[in-house]
Amino acid sequence: MIRGHVGTTSKCRPIRFIALCGAILAGFLALARAQTDCADGNGTLDTAPPKGLSIEELTHKFVAGEDKVQAARAHYTYTQDVLVQTLNGKVADGQFHEVTTVSYDDKGKRLENVTFAEQSTLRGIQISAQDMDDIRVFMPWILASDQASEYTLTYMGQQHVDDLDTYVFHVVPKTEEKNKRYFEGRVWVDNRDLQIVKLCGKSVPDAPKPKKKNQPEEVRPTFVTYRQIVDGNWFPAYARVDDTLNFRAQSVHVREIVKFTGYKRTGTTSTASKP
Numbered sequence: 001m002i003r004g005h006v007g008t009t010s011k012c013r014p015i016r017f018i019a020l021c022g023a024i025l026a027g028f029l030a031l032a033r034a035q036t037d038c039a040d041g042n043g044t045l046d047t048a049p050p051k052g053l054s055i056e057e058l059t060h061k062f063v064a065g066e067d068k069v070q071a072a073r074a075h076y077t078y079t080q081d082v083l084v085q086t087l088n089g090k091v092a093d094g095q096f097h098e099v100t101t102v103s104y105d106d107k108g109k110r111l112e113n114v115t116f117a118e119q120s121t122l123r124g125i126q127i128s129a130q131d132m133d134d135i136r137v138f139m140p141w142i143l144a145s146d147q148a149s150e151y152t153l154t155y156m157g158q159q160h161v162d163d164l165d166t167y168v169f170h171v172v173p174k175t176e177e178k179n180k181r182y183f184e185g186r187v188w189v190d191n192r193d194l195q196i197v198k199l200c201g202k203s204v205p206d207a208p209k210p211k212k213k214n215q216p217e218e219v220r221p222t223f224v225t226y227r228q229i230v231d232g233n234w235f236p237a238y239a240r241v242d243d244t245l246n247f248r249a250q251s252v253h254v255r256e257i258v259k260f261t262g263y264k265r266t267g268t269t270s271t272a273s274k275p
Helices: 055-073 129-137
Strands: 076-088 091-104 110-117 151-161 164-173 182-190 196-204 223-230 233-246 251-265
Touching: 055 151, 055 164, 055 196, 055 233, 076 129, 151 182, 164 196
Parallel strands: none
Antiparallel strands: 076 091, 076 251, 091 110, 151 164, 164 182, 182 196, 196 223, 223 233, 233 251
């Protein structure tokens, strides 16, 4: 989620965030030296099949639950608070901070009003418009039926996450169209409400390596996102990145926190939330 120019070590490096999880997902995310802790709060994974319904039925009900989330969220305004820091050891040596009020019109179009934006002091990286799109789309990712057909969903088992019992699915795109990005990672689905309560992964495909030294270089780190109950639906609430981004000339340690707060229902009549 960041773009810059790669030449000497003093230049900005392009980097793209989202959606993001590290070494604990090494089996299905090829990302070196990731630090984001996707296993935080997770119990032991039970690979037994679900009881009382088939995996196909579970998948269908889970996607239907996500349809409910997508439709409901379009009736709310909320605050999107993005904080990105570059780190020198454990100390932040640069920062980007932006706060935006988000709403949807009666056709489901996303509307934004930036209420706070400080000048970026990030070291070695620079945030691009594409990076902000990743924050809008993949960190609060909703796997509704209009996208589900584009993905292969593999049932992994059942797992206790914090105070919740969940079903776990591995998610990968079936194919990758040119100039289109997708989510790849794992999702944890509440076993009662059948909606996502946690997801961990990244946006794919990875950006190609630049052929020339002076071309921007992009790295997409992993992220973990948690949801909270809002009027009976699980809405995106908090996302985190803690990753070392490895460029040709240097590595940059990045920490990112994105909060989706202050959900308030509006009087819109839209039926779908569009990024």
